[in-house]
Structure formats: C-alpha cells, structure tokens
Amino acid sequence: MSVQPSSLRGRPVVALCGGVGGAKLALGLERLIGADLTVIVNTVDDFEHLGLHVSPDIDTVLYTLGGLSDIERGWGRADETWNFMESLGGLGGETWFRLGDRDLAMHVERTRALRAGMSLTDFTTAMARRFGIASRILPMSNDRVETMVMTADGPLPFQRYFVGLQCAPVVKRLEFRNAEHAAASDQVLAALKNPNLAAVIICPSNPYLSVDPILAVSDIRTALERVTAPIVAISPLIGGQAVKGPTAKIMAELGVPADSVAIAGHYRFIDGLIIDETDRADAGKVDMPVHVTSTWMRSLEDRDRLAADCLEFAERLATVERRKVT
Amino acid sequence: MSVQPSSLRGRPVVALCGGVGGAKLALGLERLIGADLTVIVNTVDDFEHLGLHVSPDIDTVLYTLGGLSDIERGWGRADETWNFMESLGGLGGETWFRLGDRDLAMHVERTRALRAGMSLTDFTTAMARRFGIASRILPMSNDRVETMVMTADGPLPFQRYFVGLQCAPVVKRLEFRNAEHAAASDQVLAALKNPNLAAVIICPSNPYLSVDPILAVSDIRTALERVTAPIVAISPLIGGQAVKGPTAKIMAELGVPADSVAIAGHYRFIDGLIIDETDRADAGKVDMPVHVTSTWMRSLEDRDRLAADCLEFAERLATVERRKVT
Numbered sequence: 001m002s003v004q005p006s007s008l009r010g011r012p013v014v015a016l017c018g019g020v021g022g023a024k025l026a027l028g029l030e031r032l033i034g035a036d037l038t039v040i041v042n043t044v045d046d047f048e049h050l051g052l053h054v055s056p057d058i059d060t061v062l063y064t065l066g067g068l069s070d071i072e073r074g075w076g077r078a079d080e081t082w083n084f085m086e087s088l089g090g091l092g093g094e095t096w097f098r099l100g101d102r103d104l105a106m107h108v109e110r111t112r113a114l115r116a117g118m119s120l121t122d123f124t125t126a127m128a129r130r131f132g133i134a135s136r137i138l139p140m141s142n143d144r145v146e147t148m149v150m151t152a153d154g155p156l157p158f159q160r161y162f163v164g165l166q167c168a169p170v171v172k173r174l175e176f177r178n179a180e181h182a183a184a185s186d187q188v189l190a191a192l193k194n195p196n197l198a199a200v201i202i203c204p205s206n207p208y209l210s211v212d213p214i215l216a217v218s219d220i221r222t223a224l225e226r227v228t229a230p231i232v233a234i235s236p237l238i239g240g241q242a243v244k245g246p247t248a249k250i251m252a253e254l255g256v257p258a259d260s261v262a263i264a265g266h267y268r269f270i271d272g273l274i275i276d277e278t279d280r281a282d283a284g285k286v287d288m289p290v291h292v293t294s295t296w297m298r299s300l301e302d303r304d305r306l307a308a309d310c311l312e313f314a315e316r317l318a319t320v321e322r323r324k325v326t
Numbered sequence: 327m328s329v330q331p332s333s334l335r336g337r338p339v340v341a342l343c344g345g346v347g348g349a350k351l352a353l354g355l356e357r358l359i360g361a362d363l364t365v366i367v368n369t370v371d372d373f374e375h376l377g378l379h380v381s382p383d384i385d386t387v388l389y390t391l392g393g394l395s396d397i398e399r400g401w402g403r404a405d406e407t408w409n410f411m412e413s414l415g416g417l418g419g420e421t422w423f424r425l426g427d428r429d430l431a432m433h434v435e436r437t438r439a440l441r442a443g444m445s446l447t448d449f450t451t452a453m454a455r456r457f458g459i460a461s462r463i464l465p466m467s468n469d470r471v472e473t474m475v476m477t478a479d480g481p482l483p484f485q486r487y488f489v490g491l492q493c494a495p496v497v498k499r500l501e502f503r504n505a506e507h508a509a510a511s512d513q514v515l516a517a518l519k520n521p522n523l524a525a526v527i528i529c530p531s532n533p534y535l536s537v538d539p540i541l542a543v544s545d546i547r548t549a550l551e552r553v554t555a556p557i558v559a560i561s562p563l564i565g566g567q568a569v570k571g572p573t574a575k576i577m578a579e580l581g582v583p584a585d586s587v588a589i590a591g592h593y594r595f596i597d598g599l600i601i602d603e604t605d606r607a608d609a610g611k612v613d614m615p616v617h618v619t620s621t622w623m624r625s626l627e628d629r630d631r632l633a634a635d636c637l638e639f640a641e642r643l644a645t646v647e648r649r650k651v652t
Contacts, residue, residue, distance in 0.1 A: 050434050050435075051437050051441060083409075087403070087431035091431055092435075093431060101407065101427040101430075104410050106417060108419070112419075130418060
C-alpha cells in the first residue's frame with residue numbers, strides 16, 4: 001500500500017464518485033486513508049424497478065469498498081447467482097435489468113427501510129458500517145433526482161438508455177430532473193464545508209452521466225465553489241476512450257473531442273487534472289496544472305498507487321496555492 | 327392414472343384447499359379431471375413480509391399443480407437456492423421466514439401486480455395459465471383476512487406462530503380477522519353456485535388453520551349450505567396424527583380428541599367423510615357416511631388413487647341422495 005502524503009495525514013478528503021470506474025479509485029482511497037475519506041455518490045441512476053428502490057452506484061461503491069464486488073463483471077456481487085431472474089422470466093416478469101440473487105437482498109432491504117421512513121443516507125451508512133467500510137459513503141442527496149437522456153430517438157429514462165438500450169441512442173442532451181430542488185444531505189454539506197478539508201477528488205467516472213448530476217445539486221455546487229482545498233479530477237479517458245462505458249461515445253455525440261482538453265474544459269472549477277501517460281502529449285495543451293501517471297486500474301496495486309498519486313498531486317497544488325498567497 | 331367415475335365426467339368439481347397436504351390431493355384431482363376442477367385456496371396465511379405480498383398456500387398449490395414444487399421439503403420450489411436469504415442475513419435483514427431465490431420472483435411479481443391494481447384472483451389465474459395448469463386456482467377472497475392465533479402466550483400473527491415459533495405456543499382460540507367483511511370473489515361464488523356441480527371436496531388440510539378460514543367467509547359458507555352436490559371431506563388425521571403440521575397438537579390444545587369423530591363433528595355440513603384405513607375402527611362411530619381407504623399420499627399414484635376415491639365416494643353419496651329423494 002502506498003504512503004499517504006505527510007501534510008495531509010489525518011485530514012479529511014472528499015471524493016465524488018459514480019459507479020464502477022469511480023469506485024475503483026474510491027477503493028484505493030479507502031485503503032489509503034480509511035476513516036478520513038468521505039465518498040459522495042451519484043444517485044441519479046437510482047430507480048424503482050419491480051417495486052424495489054435500486055441504487056446502482058451506491059451499491060457498486062458499497063460492494064467495492066466492502067470487498068463484496070464482482071471484479072470480473074464490474075458490477076454486482078461476487079459469487080452471484082441468477083435464479084430469481086430466471087424464475088421471474090418464467091412468470092413473464094421484466095428481465096431487461098438483471099438483479100442477482102445476493103444483490104436483491106440489498107434492494108429489498110433498502111426499499112423496506114425507506115418505506116419505514118429511514119433516509120437513503122442513514123441506510124447507506126448502516127450498510128457501510130455492516131460491511132466494515134471505514135470511510136463514509138454518502139448519497140449526494142436524499143431527494144430523488146432523475147436523469148432523462150434526450151436522444152435522437154426521443155427522451156429516455158436513464159436505465160432504459162443505459163441498460164435497456166445499451167447506450168445505443170445518440171445523446172443530444174442530458175436533463176437531471178429535480179436537481180435544482182434536491183437538497184444535499186447535512187452530511188454531504190458538512191463534509192464539503194469542513195475547514196480542515198485536504199482535497200476533493202473527482203473520480204474517473206463518466207463526467208456527463210455520473211459526475212454532472214452531483215454537480216447539478218445546487219447546494220453541492222455552491223459548497224464546491226467555496227472549497228479552498230485543491231480539487232483534483234482524474235480524466236476517465238485513456239487515448240480517447242473510457243476503460244468502460246460510453247463517455248467517449250457521448251462526447252462525440254455532443255460534438256466534444258474526447259480528449260484531456262475537453263475534460264479540463266468540462267471541469268472548469270477544478271485546480272488540477274490527472275491524465276494517463278498515453279495522453280502525455282495533451283499535458284501542455286491543458287490550461288491548468290496536470291499530473292501525468294498511469295490511470296488504468298487493473299490491479300489492486302494500481303488503485304492504491306493512483307489514490308496516492310491523487311493525494312500527492314493535491315498536496316503539491318496546495319503548496320503552490322500557499323506560495324501564491326504568501 | 328385412475329379413471330373418473332362416469333356419471334361425474336365433464337361436470338365441475340370444487341376443492342377447498344390449504345397448503346401442502348391439501349395440494350397433494352388437488353394435484354391428484356388436477357390429473358384426473360383437469361379443467362373441470364376449481365380449487366378454492368385459503369389466503370388467511372398471506373402476509374406482507376419484507377414489503378412483499380406472500381401467499382403461502384396459493385403458491386404451494388400453484389407450484390404443486392404446475393410441477394414446480396419441492397416434493398422433499400414440502401413447500402417452495404424445486405432446485406431452489408438461498409443466496410438472497412443468506413445475503414439478507416448479512417445485511418441484518420429478517421431471515422426467520424425463508425424465501426428461496428426462485429420463489430422470490432413470485433412474491434416480487436405478485437406485489438408489483440397487486441400494486442398496479444390487479445386482483446389476487448386475476449394474478450393467480452395468470453400464473454396458473456403460465457404454469458400450464460388446467461384447473462382454476464382461486465384465492466378464497468381478494469380481501470385480506472388475517473389469522474390471529476390466540477395462545478397461552480398471547481395473540482400471535484399467523485406466520486409468527488406457524489413459522490417463527492414453529493407452532494410451539496398452546497392454542498386457545500383462532501380468530502380470522504375481517505372474515506365477516508371479506509367478500510368471496512365472483513369466480514369463487516360462480517364455481518360454488520354452478521347448478522351442474524358434481525362434488526365439493528374438502529382436502530386433508532388443517533381444519534382449524536386452513537379450511538375454517540375459507541368457511542369463515544360468509545359468502546362461501548352460505549353458498550356451501552346451498553350446494554346440493556355431495557360435500558366430501560378427507561380427514562387429515564391418520565392414527566391420531568397429521569402427516570405434517572400441527573393439526574393433532576391444536577386439537578389436543580382445544581380439548582378435542584384427535585380422531586375421525588371429532589373431524590366429522592367439526593365439518594357438520596358435509597355429506598361424507600373419508601378416513602384412513604388405520605382408523606377403520608372409527609367408521610362405525612361417525613354419524614355420517616364414511617369411506618375407508620389409504621389417505622397417506624406418498625407417491626403420485628397415491629394422489630391419483632385418493633382423488634379417484636373422493637369422486638367415486640361423492641358419486642355414491644349422490645346416488646344415495648337421489649334414492650332418498652325418489
């Protein structure tokens with residue numbers, strides 16, 4: 001495991017995170033700084049399915065940090081079985097969104113807890129504790145925000161687009177419905193307003209589908225604008241492609257080049273960008289501090305190393321800021 | 327397969343049925359007379375669990391007649407797995423009532439259908455059709471009726487008593503809450519009021535826990551009183567014990583001898599009682615026509631043979647009635 005930069009030791013760090021790609025880095029951070037980490041997770045992919053409240057990104061983060069995730073498949077739980085789904089198909093039920101037998105317990109239990117009046121934040125906290133996760137995992141909001149993907153084929157609810165249609169329709173625009181009215185939870189705001197905050201890390205999640213919804217919550221956006229700690233984003237692109245998911249496809253459809261410059265332009269409020277060594281040539285073109293490293297997280301060591309890189313980069317940025325101020 | 331008595335051929339038969347024991351005979355009847363059979367099933371064990379509408383007896387009948395049941399375990403589906411339950415335990419959820427991964431699909435789909443406004447009757451009919459079941463399987467009512475078991479330890483909801491406490495508390499009385507207000511469905515009443523009805527069979531289910539609740543629905547009770555076809559009950563007791571379940575224990579607790587005379591006394595409105603050959607000595611003590619046969623259904627052939635016996639006995643009773651009238 002890498003060593004945490006000394007000046008940040010014991011100071012809180014916030015990570016903004018979507019699903020699989022982001023959760024990999026969140027795991028590295030959890031292993032590096034444990035209880036000092038707060039992960040704010042996108043909930044805009046949440047939806048009611050089969051009468052159950054499904055929170056795909058929260059579950060990916062919980063399972064990944066809790067050591068329960070299926071590394072090969074990239075989502076859901078390890079040692080998963082699919083007998084519920086097979087049986088549901090036999091009854092004529094909806095099978096386009098696959099829920100594993102083990103995973104299903106989370107959705108049933110969460111639905112029960114929410115109906116009993118528990119907040120999504122408190123439920124997620126209880127599950128993180130149960131999984132032995134040291135860091136805090138916080139839904140971006142307890143309020144429902146829904147992505148509507150405006151496509152060439154018309155508007156599509158997120159999971160219809162993402163899972164049902166495998167991201168095939170051409171994206172014209174994304175709408176995060178109710179984002180302006182959604183409130184960040186007290187816990188999210190407390191984490192972002194902590195005066196001792198050492199860094200904010202924007203994980204290499206899809207900027208359009210996973211990070212933008214978090215930023216669309218006005219409380220969070222405002223709190224981020226006031227953060228004095230360095231904000232560092234990790235580009236999800238490697239050589240113009242995402243490791244997983246439709247980031248590059250969506251950028252092309254929105255008429256944006258799939259490169260580091262575009263990612264830096266998208267995250268205008270950040271203090272530094274981490275890009276993959278494949279894209280080293282982009283470093284000079286980006287109008288902000290850039291750190292070049294390997295961002296492809298294949299092994300656990302890759303996750304640890306990138307997490308350490310993020311914090312070291314944030315520390316260097318903080319030093320630069322301090323020098324500027326002095 | 328046994329041969330259906332000729333005078334009943336093509337005429338409708340109604341069976342009243344609880345869970346496992348009753349479903350065995352219902353399977354024999356389904357195999358014998360198929361589409362001529364209507365099974366009216368107890369729903370008083372239904373309950374909301376983990377936010378899902380669970381209908382234990384309906385599912386036992388559906389799975390049994392659909393060839394999907396676990397013969398060994400006696401409830402639930404064959405080839406069942408328990409990963410949902412194991413995972414739920416890991417999340418701190420309630421695990422005292424076990425739901426298999428395959429079985430769970432039924433509860434999720436039914437809950438979804440009921441919330442969408444479908445009746446329990448229509449949902450059950452759709453599932454029976456999907457499972458290729460020829461006979462009609464009808465919940466006794468679309469309205470909720472709940473058993474409250476009044477025990478020496480206080481009142482207990484049915485599943486707490488039956489599954490949670492394994493029937494250990496001493497039963498003092500049974501209450502079927504809302505039974506007076508529950509309406510039999512149109513389909514149930516149509517089946518019982520069919521002027522061509524050949525017989526009503528009361529399956530060897532628990533008289534107190536499974537059959538009484540059906541009889542407690544006043545529409546059904548009234549319709550049964552007006553039925554002119556023979557009503558035949560099969561005693562669930564063999565040598566003073568039920569093959570499965572707490573029938574004898576409850577009878578002892580209620581101060582009733584666990585024998586054929588007590589069963590006949592309990593079902594005062596029936597025209598004939600079928601008892602096991604073990605209890606042949608009881609035949610003379612029962613104040614109604616008795617047919618003695620083997621009622622223990624171990625093999626599929628046993629189910630077929632007992633089903634044929636029931637119909638033959640009903641036919642004989644009808645002939646006697648006709649002679650009396652003539």
